Amino acid sequence: MIAKSMEPFLVGSSVIRAMFEEGKKMAKVFGEENVYDFSVGNPGLHPPKEVKEAINYINNEMDPHVVHGYMANAGYESTRQAVADNLNKRYGSDFDMNNIIMTVGAGSALNVIMKTVFDPGDKQVVFAPYFVEYANWARNYGAETIVVPPNEANGFEPDPEALKAALDPKVKIVIINNPNNPTGAIYSKETIQAIADVLKEAEKEYGHPIYILSDEPYRELVYVDREVPYIPDFYDNTLIAYSWSKSLSLPGERIGYIAIPKKSDNSEEFFNAAVVANRVCGDTNAPSLMQLVVERCMDAQVDIPYYEKNAKDLYKIVTDAGFDALVPQGAFYLWIKSPVADEKELVAAAKEERILMVPGSAFACPGYVRLSFCISNETIQRSAESFANLGKKYFG
Amino acid sequence: MIAKSMEPFLVGSSVIRAMFEEGKKMAKVFGEENVYDFSVGNPGLHPPKEVKEAINYINNEMDPHVVHGYMANAGYESTRQAVADNLNKRYGSDFDMNNIIMTVGAGSALNVIMKTVFDPGDKQVVFAPYFVEYANWARNYGAETIVVPPNEANGFEPDPEALKAALDPKVKIVIINNPNNPTGAIYSKETIQAIADVLKEAEKEYGHPIYILSDEPYRELVYVDREVPYIPDFYDNTLIAYSWSKSLSLPGERIGYIAIPKKSDNSEEFFNAAVVANRVCGDTNAPSLMQLVVERCMDAQVDIPYYEKNAKDLYKIVTDAGFDALVPQGAFYLWIKSPVADEKELVAAAKEERILMVPGSAFACPGYVRLSFCISNETIQRSAESFANLGKKYFG
Numbered sequence: 001m002i003a004k005s006m007e008p009f010l011v012g013s014s015v016i017r018a019m020f021e022e023g024k025k026m027a028k029v030f031g032e033e034n035v036y037d038f039s040v041g042n043p044g045l046h047p048p049k050e051v052k053e054a055i056n057y058i059n060n061e062m063d064p065h066v067v068h069g070y071m072a073n074a075g076y077e078s079t080r081q082a083v084a085d086n087l088n089k090r091y092g093s094d095f096d097m098n099n100i101i102m103t104v105g106a107g108s109a110l111n112v113i114m115k116t117v118f119d120p121g122d123k124q125v126v127f128a129p130y131f132v133e134y135a136n137w138a139r140n141y142g143a144e145t146i147v148v149p150p151n152e153a154n155g156f157e158p159d160p161e162a163l164k165a166a167l168d169p170k171v172k173i174v175i176i177n178n179p180n181n182p183t184g185a186i187y188s189k190e191t192i193q194a195i196a197d198v199l200k201e202a203e204k205e206y207g208h209p210i211y212i213l214s215d216e217p218y219r220e221l222v223y224v225d226r227e228v229p230y231i232p233d234f235y236d237n238t239l240i241a242y243s244w245s246k247s248l249s250l251p252g253e254r255i256g257y258i259a260i261p262k263k264s265d266n267s268e269e270f271f272n273a274a275v276v277a278n279r280v281c282g283d284t285n286a287p288s289l290m291q292l293v294v295e296r297c298m299d300a301q302v303d304i305p306y307y308e309k310n311a312k313d314l315y316k317i318v319t320d321a322g323f324d325a326l327v328p329q330g331a332f333y334l335w336i337k338s339p340v341a342d343e344k345e346l347v348a349a350a351k352e353e354r355i356l357m358v359p360g361s362a363f364a365c366p367g368y369v370r371l372s373f374c375i376s377n378e379t380i381q382r383s384a385e386s387f388a389n390l391g392k393k394y395f396g
Numbered sequence: 397m398i399a400k401s402m403e404p405f406l407v408g409s410s411v412i413r414a415m416f417e418e419g420k421k422m423a424k425v426f427g428e429e430n431v432y433d434f435s436v437g438n439p440g441l442h443p444p445k446e447v448k449e450a451i452n453y454i455n456n457e458m459d460p461h462v463v464h465g466y467m468a469n470a471g472y473e474s475t476r477q478a479v480a481d482n483l484n485k486r487y488g489s490d491f492d493m494n495n496i497i498m499t500v501g502a503g504s505a506l507n508v509i510m511k512t513v514f515d516p517g518d519k520q521v522v523f524a525p526y527f528v529e530y531a532n533w534a535r536n537y538g539a540e541t542i543v544v545p546p547n548e549a550n551g552f553e554p555d556p557e558a559l560k561a562a563l564d565p566k567v568k569i570v571i572i573n574n575p576n577n578p579t580g581a582i583y584s585k586e587t588i589q590a591i592a593d594v595l596k597e598a599e600k601e602y603g604h605p606i607y608i609l610s611d612e613p614y615r616e617l618v619y620v621d622r623e624v625p626y627i628p629d630f631y632d633n634t635l636i637a638y639s640w641s642k643s644l645s646l647p648g649e650r651i652g653y654i655a656i657p658k659k660s661d662n663s664e665e666f667f668n669a670a671v672v673a674n675r676v677c678g679d680t681n682a683p684s685l686m687q688l689v690v691e692r693c694m695d696a697q698v699d700i701p702y703y704e705k706n707a708k709d710l711y712k713i714v715t716d717a718g719f720d721a722l723v724p725q726g727a728f729y730l731w732i733k734s735p736v737a738d739e740k741e742l743v744a745a746a747k748e749e750r751i752l753m754v755p756g757s758a759f760a761c762p763g764y765v766r767l768s769f770c771i772s773n774e775t776i777q778r779s780a781e782s783f784a785n786l787g788k789k790y791f792g
Contacts, residue, residue: 003514
């Protein structure tokens, strides 16, 4: 007996995850080296050595009662202060530990914020293409998702005018994911400023805060000479959701945080409510050992030049094969325009060449496909022939 | 701007957690050794040595991409098979890995099950005294909680007749927590059989399954010669939520599982839906390193005789002081009858003696208080004088 309300989730059950399973099956049939799986954003780079060192230190030198026991629901004070100090150093912000809540990854960070903000009937705005789980999560709290159509004309940057048209008094959250999954774009300062202007005006008109929920697990993954705008500099009511999944290659560990700027609306009260929401959502606290690990790895990073080379090499292979693609600026995704209107045709044709990609319709943006390039450079190199064959089908 | 729907959570915000913070403050003022904090169930025993060994092995010998990367949303296949094998060995059950979902602790296990089962307007039944978070979690999915009043006459075992009276066609879940938090009781086979009989009849009458959600993080913590009934032996539609928080002293790590018996309604379909729910609830998967740790610690346990001695010693101290208490059979709680109707008076008087306890009203059972004895035996011994003083206030 499964809830009726589960049906839309089951029908639309993650295309990306289905690909992940498909990839594993194909690897068994054709051999792992002959399958070019660009479907899942499962970081291929090992965590930096600091992670292993930190685990050994914590496991062998610290008090197990501290390492594995309950702490305050918001997380260890030392970890939260380390996050605050690190943000302050990098962005000149004024966080302290009472502005930081450790969470079970960014997914949980977003859920906790949504639980804190949404009453049934409220709304959030997202910009297509977008990570569809955003809408599923909002639905858990009775909130509806308004999708702003893709802004193809401007490199898929969010269109402030389209945002303005989408707003109404029920909108409480606008999600921005920058660097972006799935396009690999980095939104410009001008875009962020224009969005901030639209929202400030709307806040005044409606008489209540509208939060920018800044989902930024790819913050450090940048391959071009372009700054990732730090959104609280542009807009007070910004809530940050972060995860170390990508910067430290720890996606399985589910470790992230929420940062609540002091200048955001009723910041202290919001923090207290979000801590309660963290418990009420069922997670109690972020995994304890991993909190202590990231505390010791604040300045560590995976080998980002490796991904940068992947970005360049894959872009060249794909465009050499005749495809039209966005230059990846950040994250680890290449966004390709499908030569046929129904991009699922392209996905199927690619599978014939043992290439796995995700259709843009999984991100509410049909006509495009996403390739994850967080895999080995050797796999990317080996895929060249398959891409060339695929290109021949469409471009002769 | 905090959601109106958060208000009941904020007002009722965990009494237990407030005590936890209070205890830390008092320890600073009076010295840690002079505060007798029986408030939180934060296991005081160190994890067994197998945990440390497993972490060292996994961190230093295994592939970091496997250890920290994404796996199937349900968890590592090897971990799920190990859980299945362990259950089969102990209970003669027939689980395999496709009946097991690894979760972010038991809290998340319960949330995932609720998300899978509840449509808005559905109901669950709980037996007072009960862990109030059950009701908060159900509310996330639009479900209402029916509280069956405490069965004081029969050692707080659930009363099957009262359950019968509480049922209606909207009830989809009945939660059983055995060994029980907060009473320390172990429900008898006869009680479980009688509950199963009531529910089988109701399933027939209403024409749909009613799940027993068996929340059993205290399964191994037993201090008397009494078997903890394995509920799937009594009732097909039983879903198990487990956590290693207590048996391995890993409460901060958030590692647990859901077990879905093959004979439960539409078991396979339910498994698939629950895996999706695990993602839709925002957790994606259980923390990866800890999955691999528990896989290697299936037969390990904390030092249960230590808790058993605590149970005996605290029971003696408290009853010697004149209080009426239930003999703790399992879990790590002593349940005391308050000598005054408003047990918050007792809690306040105890605080004067630097004893922290949790009022029964936090479990929907006023007139009682809960003491956690998962602390050091030395603290329990040192608390004797304070309890004697407290007793004198009421019993002269």
